[in-house]
Amino acid sequence: MNKTLEQFREVIGRCRELFEHKTADYGTAWRILRPSSITDQLYIKAMRIRSIEEKGEQKVSDPVEAEFTGLVNYSILALVQLEISSDAPLELSLGEAVSLYNAQVEENLRLLQNKNHDYGEAWRQMRISSMTDLILQKLLRIKQIEDNSGATLVSEGVAANYRDIINYAVFCLIKMDEAKQKDS
DSSP, X not given: OHHHHHHHHHHHHXXXXXXXXXXXXXTTGGGGSOHHHHHHHHHHHHHHHHHHHHHSOOSSOSOHHHHHHHHHHHHHHHXXXXXXXXXXXXXXXXXXXXXXXXXXXXXXXXXXXXHHHHHTTGGGGSOHHHHHHHHHHHHHHHHHHHHTTTOOSXXXXXXXXXXXXXXXXXXXXXXXXXXXXXXX
């Protein structure tokens, strides 16, 4: 478990660094996005990953790792959008944005620890392609909940699904890092 926490923090550190650089470049333009638009952006990224997995080749040079990083960051942005006041300004300072990002990461870290306690390290035995499918399933669930105006009868809400997407995407990035280390 300690290895997983260390790897999680390392991957999130890379994701956060990209988030910080993009925020420095673009500000918090993402604040204009409604949660459903973020969900669709996540869906596009996950479908590209699945398409490349199925075809065994890619024609756009952006690496698959960048798509998993995007899944992490956009899911965190979605969680921020769900929690931040609707009358909050669109433009946040870099410090405010990073603070909101970090709060979501810490909540996900708690979730990861709880789930790893109950499930063990089961994700380490999973294929990346299976986790891609689970991410897509979570996104379809989120879209259905959004289409139902957030109403569910017995299911977790959208936030829980975004949190699972973050963890699965981080797990995929960890597995990709481990494969690179093994090959070198």
